Amino acid sequence: MTASNITVSVRFFARLREALDTDQLSMELPTGSNAGQVLETLARRGGEWSQLTGGTPLMIAVNQAMARPSTPLNNNDEVAVFPPVTGG
Numbered sequence: 001m002t003a004s005n006i007t008v009s010v011r012f013f014a015r016l017r018e019a020l021d022t023d024q025l026s027m028e029l030p031t032g033s034n035a036g037q038v039l040e041t042l043a044r045r046g047g048e049w050s051q052l053t054g055g056t057p058l059m060i061a062v063n064q065a066m067a068r069p070s071t072p073l074n075n076n077d078e079v080a081v082f083p084p085v086t087g088g
Contacts, residue, residue, distance in 0.1 A: 004031050006075040010038055013082035016058075019048045029073065035060045036069025038079050057084055 011024045029037060039060075043053040052058065060067045061080040073079070 005029060006031055006033065006073060006077075008038065008073055008076070009078045010042070011078065011080045013080065015083055016051075016081060019051065021048075033073050034069060035062055035067050035071045035073060035079055038073070039069070039081065052081065058082065059084055 005028045007026060007028050009024060009026055012020055012022060017023045027038065027041065029041065039052040039058070043050050059082050060069065060071070061082075062071050062073065063078055064080070067079075
């Protein structure tokens with residue numbers, strides 16, 4: 001990590017974990033990044049990763065608190081990404 005970057009842990013749950021074939025990864029982002037930028041950066045990988053942006057609604061939590069894409073990130077934050085939960 002450089003002085004102008006932060007490192008965050010990204011966790012995937014439910015169908016995302018299976019589709020992306022991973023449950024967790026670490027990524028480096030510029031200081032001042034937000035939760036939405038995590039999804040945008042990963043979606044640029046293409047393939048299954050592209051589902052992280054676009055039409056499929058996803059929920060985001062930062063440090064186990066529900067968050068918006070505009071939620072700012074700090075070094076060592078945990079970003080969790082999961083599909084909406086429905087009950088019945």
